[in-house]
Amino acid sequence: MSYPLTPGDVDEVRHFWIRSVQQTYFAAELKILSKGSHHKSNPRANLTPGGRPTQAFTSAALSKTPPDLTKNVATNGSYWILGGQAPVRAHILRCVTCARLRGLQAQQLMGQLPPARVTPSQAFLYSGLDYAGPFTIKTWRGRAAKTYKGYFAVFVCFATSAVYFELVTDYTSEAFIAAYRRFSGRRGICHTLYSDCGTNFIGADAELELSSKLAQQK
Template sequence: MGSIVAKVAKACIQCKVTKSRPRCPRMAALPVQRVTPFQRPFSFVGLDYFGPITVSLGRRSEKRWVVLFTCLVIRAVHLEIAYSLTTQSCLMAITRFVSLRGPPLEIFSDNGTNFKGASRELLDQLHSINEECAGELTSAQTKWSFNPPASPHMGGVWGRLVRSTKTVLETIDDGKRLTDEILATVIAEAAEIINSRPLTYVTQESENLEALCPKHFLRGMAPNEPRLNAPPVNPAVALRDSYQRSQEIVENLWKRWIKEYIPSINQRTKWFGEATNLKRGDLVYIVEGEKRKCWVRGIVEEPIVAGDGRVRQAWIRTNSGVLKRATAKLAVLEINEGDAGPDVAIGPGSRAGACCGQNRRADEDVPVAM
């Protein structure tokens, strides 16, 4: 009799709906934007906002936000102040960043409305450039990639540095009122501290070797190295040897980066197992919120296949439209058309069928051997 009940429970639609959970695919390898050496710093950038921070202007108070740019390769940060959460403020922060660090090849960000507006306006500006100016303004052709909504795990590379920046700001906060001038100075100090943090470990046996930090790549020197006046040299010798020496120093830095830093980040800490890929037509729950009754049901419209053949994102058709979500936020309902019966709908927005034993007896559909 126990096996009969187990079979009924296994075929019960309500049980499948109640027990469905997201199944994450195997953790992907690091993207090429994070493991590409010999690149100019801030060629591949992650962008995020945090705040607000209250500043005093005379007798009134206003809110400011901090825009964090991080290099995905050397993990350096650049901080700018945004005076509002508008597209224009975002564009001006990006313009100040580009003026100091150079135009990035690709920008990654979350799906903030200000980021979407900035990307759309940059595209509009790009289309308005005529052919005569295209040669001089090729830096405007920066690719902008967005993560799926409600997927913070895909932006951890800059989310972790947001936390580090907040910790530094709390440490150097003296409790006094902030002005715009003081805030600009404070975030500059915070960026200096974060860019001085070590990226690799150095054993105690190493006497002359020091840990790599972002400043090695930004300035070509250690953060605590004193700046000494070099003795005068012969110009002919300097032209012949100094360039080769500088190239050798840069190449040694990148070799250490490949040998010491890359193995430390190329490790999987979770999602080791394989999961079945989503298919077109699968019925899923969009997991948003702690309460299960708030989850939205939908049908997989188009799975997005990654380079390794696994599906980590998909377009989901719901009653409110087509949404893009990560696989980690999708709970598949393993329900076949034959399982539901003629009176049970399984489309988006519909309710699941009755659980076993609620509206029918188990012995009505399952033959019992006497």
């Protein structure tokens, strides 16, 4: 054999090793086949040699009738691998990335919606509240303009999912009360307003409750 190898030399070497592997691992099967008989326990019995693409228009013979090889031989996908499913499964089970992707994700059940979310009502009668920001706000345009942090009070209607934004100048209870008065002046007073336990919301709740009691006494 001369060097460099020609395509014909490469095919000859490939066929040599295919025959060597088959004679080593399939000696009993080759003996049965040489007698013209067929044994049902032969692992090749589950295959259809050549399969449906036998009449395919291609010059690559291995793509029509790929030779049989044992599962202990690494190949590039051009051969029938008898019993190849077991080593593939073993490789996948040893793969850390595959194990991470196969992991079962948490499947928590969602809680029941409160009545305010499923009962038709006036817009913003039942609302949720939170802040968005901070944002940089300018006192005015032009030279010597000062900037400070501001926030958006986000009101979300539970019944309609409508959203209303109101600008808040700082994180104090007084600033929130001013924003809430502007909101209620346009959208009406909320029957129930849900929020987190922010100190500005707790302070505003106490102040509004006190103002309501003083108004009732008068």
